[in-house]
Amino acid sequence: MEIKKCIDFANKIKICFVATCDGEQPRVRPLLMWFADETGFYFQTQTVKNFYKQLLKSPKIELCFWDPDEGKTLRVTGEVEFLEDFELKKRCLKERPFLYEIGIRDEKDPILALFRVSQGEAFFWTRADSMKEDQIQKIKFELTKQT
Numbered sequence: 001m002e003i004k005k006c007i008d009f010a011n012k013i014k015i016c017f018v019a020t021c022d023g024e025q026p027r028v029r030p031l032l033m034w035f036a037d038e039t040g041f042y043f044q045t046q047t048v049k050n051f052y053k054q055l056l057k058s059p060k061i062e063l064c065f066w067d068p069d070e071g072k073t074l075r076v077t078g079e080v081e082f083l084e085d086f087e088l089k090k091r092c093l094k095e096r097p098f099l100y101e102i103g104i105r106d107e108k109d110p111i112l113a114l115f116r117v118s119q120g121e122a123f124f125w126t127r128a129d130s131m132k133e134d135q136i137q138k139i140k141f142e143l144t145k146q147t
Contacts (some may be wrong), residue, residue, distance in 0.1 A: 003141040006122045009074045010036040013065040020054040020061060027054060033063075034092060040116035040143045041076060044092050044099070047113050055080050061117060071126055078120020082113060089114060118143040 010016070010033060018031045029051065034042045041063065045052050055061065063076040089107035092114060093099055104112050119142040129136050 003122065003139055003143070004038075006074055006076065006124075006139060006141075007036045007038070007041075009067070009072075009124070010041060010063075010065050010076070013067055013074075016063045016065040018051075018061060018063055020051065021058045022050070022054050027051075033065075034096070034114075038143055040081075040118035042114065042116045044096065045113050045115070046102075046104075046111050048111060052113055055082075055115065063117065073125045074122060075125065076117060076120060076122045078117040080115040081118055082115045085114070 014033050015030055016033055017028055019026055019028045021027070027050075031043060031045075034044055036042065045055075059079040059081075061078060061080050063074075065074040065076075067073070086107045089112055092112070093104065093107060099112065120140075122139045122141060123136050125133075125136060
């Protein structure tokens with residue numbers, strides 16, 4: 001299986017559950033992915049949020065995209081890479097104008113944080129896989145070229 005199928009699935013679903021660590025306590029929340037392509041799974045957040053602070057302390061992350069119609073999940077495990085690319089931030093603001101409504105001023109606003117997951121492991125899961133988890137094909141990926 002190829003990472004392209006994972007990218008396509010993530011772009012179709014968009015909303016995923018994201019697991020982080022807060023000390024010894026796991027934290028999970030839903031998050032709207034910005035986009036995924038051959039360079040990674042991209043997200044934006046704000047530097048004032050606990051979520052951002054958790055990622056700074058422990059960049060390990062797991063994403064879980066769920067398609068209830070197919071009864072299928074995609075799990076992506078990796079580490080976040082924060083991006084200080086003003087052109088990418090400008091694009092993010094153009095594609096996500098709601099960020100202005102919550103107080104982001106422009107692409108240089110220190111509150112706006114972009115990150116991607118560009119390397120790790122991904123796999124699909126369905127109910128049929130319940131009793132044979134150890135047989136699920138895992139896709140190791142390293143998507144290093146930035147958009």
